[in-house]
Structure formats: structure tokens, C-alpha cells
Amino acid sequence: MLTGATRGRHALVGALGLGLALLTTTWPVRAAQPFVIVTNWTAQAEQGGYYAAEAEGLYAQAGLDVTLRMGGPQLNGLQLLLAGQADCVLVGSDLQMLQARAAGAPVVAVAAMFQKDPEALITHADVQRLEELGRRTVLVSSAARTGSWAWLKSRFAWDDSQARPYTYNLQPFMADPALAQQGYVTAEPYALQRAGVAIHVFLYADLGYPGYASTVVCSEHTLSERRGAVAAFVRASAAGWKRYLQDPSAANARILQANPTMTAEQLTYSQGRLRDLHLVTGGDAATGGIGVLTPARAQATLDFMASAHLLDAGQVDLVRAYDFGLSRAAGVMP
Numbered sequence: 001m002l003t004g005a006t007r008g009r010h011a012l013v014g015a016l017g018l019g020l021a022l023l024t025t026t027w028p029v030r031a032a033q034p035f036v037i038v039t040n041w042t043a044q045a046e047q048g049g050y051y052a053a054e055a056e057g058l059y060a061q062a063g064l065d066v067t068l069r070m071g072g073p074q075l076n077g078l079q080l081l082l083a084g085q086a087d088c089v090l091v092g093s094d095l096q097m098l099q100a101r102a103a104g105a106p107v108v109a110v111a112a113m114f115q116k117d118p119e120a121l122i123t124h125a126d127v128q129r130l131e132e133l134g135r136r137t138v139l140v141s142s143a144a145r146t147g148s149w150a151w152l153k154s155r156f157a158w159d160d161s162q163a164r165p166y167t168y169n170l171q172p173f174m175a176d177p178a179l180a181q182q183g184y185v186t187a188e189p190y191a192l193q194r195a196g197v198a199i200h201v202f203l204y205a206d207l208g209y210p211g212y213a214s215t216v217v218c219s220e221h222t223l224s225e226r227r228g229a230v231a232a233f234v235r236a237s238a239a240g241w242k243r244y245l246q247d248p249s250a251a252n253a254r255i256l257q258a259n260p261t262m263t264a265e266q267l268t269y270s271q272g273r274l275r276d277l278h279l280v281t282g283g284d285a286a287t288g289g290i291g292v293l294t295p296a297r298a299q300a301t302l303d304f305m306a307s308a309h310l311l312d313a314g315q316v317d318l319v320r321a322y323d324f325g326l327s328r329a330a331g332v333m334p
Helices: 004-024 046-053 079-080 094-102 148-156 171-174 189-192 220-225 227-246 251-256 265-276 295-307 324-330
Strands: 033-036 064-069 088-091 109-113 118-123 139-140 161-167 180-184 199-203 215-217
Touching: 004 324, 033 079, 033 139, 033 227, 046 064, 046 251, 046 265, 079 088, 079 094, 079 109, 079 215, 088 094, 094 109, 094 215, 094 295, 109 148, 109 220, 109 227, 109 324, 118 189, 139 148, 148 295, 161 199, 171 180, 180 189, 189 199, 189 265, 215 227, 220 227, 227 251, 227 265, 227 324
Parallel strands: 033 064, 033 088, 139 161, 139 180
Antiparallel strands: 088 215, 109 215, 118 180, 118 199
């Protein structure tokens, strides 16, 4: 018969044995899910939140192994998405997504990290209001022709005879004081000011332009088959943007590594514009969280596009074109 002390020793030995067994057992480790995102331009501050999420381990914490593939002017992200070469892509504006939907592409917007589109019109300093531009020539990229340029025409009664191609070369604008040109409020003004050119910058969003920017777009197939991974990506990316606006140092180091043509000075300027103009944290993000999409905003964009004859509103079902739930569920407040 075992005494109480003997039973205690046996229990201790058994517990120790179980503990050693647990320590020496090999438990399966759940691998991070691969996730490919194609950005809408080469690495820069305008993608800073995604690089912050990567650099600071936010994607890894969300169970994702994210590959950030740089975009650029010659890369069509939506085509890559539909070809299955990316899980999601960033598009400059949700207008592009709606046009793709109208053409029959099964794409869905799941978040918009820029509540205010950074697109702007840049004029020489003599123009105080865009109404004063009159019949001057405006340099416009091919992508903007079916987006922001259509909005400018309707807003200021301009027409296509005023538009000439913008090739991302600032020299024509610098050489001709009568020209105006498109640009990002976070980018071109920095180079022009460094060159000593006195300018005015008119942010479309502050004039009523409805579109989102840095819009995360996925295919219907990816959203159906990998909804959990997409939700994790949206949430971690929103957290990355919050972090980037607070402290961009880790992300900027990654950006400079990925894009040798970028400079630390440009990144500092651009991050400051993103922060001070509330491009990420303004609008509905203040109450709905970073990246949030709302039905009212989507409807306003669709209404504009229909009025500008960019699409037939009957071609697009907003409930299928936007997933409003994922961005709101992320819940990352500014």
C-alpha cells in the first residue's frame, strides 16, 4: 500500500515525464500563407503602409507571407490579377475597377487606403483658382483620360482640345508658364519646388472628386476561395498604414532598398504630405477605420462616371463590385 508521501512522489515523477514528453514532441507548425500583391507604381511613400506591414512583421503576425511586387506605367495590374498572377492588386482609383467591372471583369474592391485621392492639378503661381485656367493646355496621362480628366472637364467646362499627353517628364511644364499638368500632391510638387518653380497645387479631393485611391482589388475567385487571407491582408495593411504615418523609418529603409531611384528626402516629403493632408486618415476613416469603403461613396463615384459617360450605371452592381464588410471589420482606427 502506498503512503501519501509515496503517492506524491509517483505523481511528481509522472508529471515530470509528461512534461518531458511534451517538450520533446514535434508539433506541426502552421506555415504562413503566401499572398502576392502587385502595387500600382514603383516603391515609394504612396505604398508606405504596405512596406511598413512587411518590415515590422505585421503580415507575418497575421499568418501571411506577403510578396510586394512593384508596378509601374507599363504594368497592367488588373490583367495580372485576372491571369492569376496576383492575389490582389492596388489600383490608382476605384474608377478603374468599376470600368473593368462594366467590361465584365470579375474584380472586387475590398479596401481603399487613401480616402482622399492624391491626384492634383499643378499650375504656375499666377493661377489662384482653377476657374482662371480658361483655355490653357493641360498635360494629362493616358490613364487619367477616362478618370480624373473626365471629372475636370465636367467640373470646369473644359474639353479634350486642351489636353496633351503627360509623360511624367516635368521639363515641358517648367519651360512653359502657360501649361498646367496633373500630378500627385505627394510627388511632383517636391521636384518642382526643388527646381525653384513657383506653383499652386489643387487637390481634386478637396474640390469634390469622389474616387478612392490606393484601392485594394481582388478577383471574385480569390475572395471566395481565400476570404480569410484577404481579410488578414486588409487588416494588417491598415495597421501598416497607421504605423507608417507614426514612424516611417523601417518602411522607408525597405522602399529605398526596393527602388534605388528613390531618395530619403523625397520619402520624407511624401510621407509628410500623406500625414498632413489626411489622405489616409480623413473622410470615413475617422469613424470607420483606415481603408474603409462605404456604399454612399461608391454610389457617388458610380453616379459621376455615369454622368460623364464613362460607363452605363446599369452595367455595374455595387454590391458585387465592392465588399464593404472586410474593410469595416478590420477596425484599425487612425
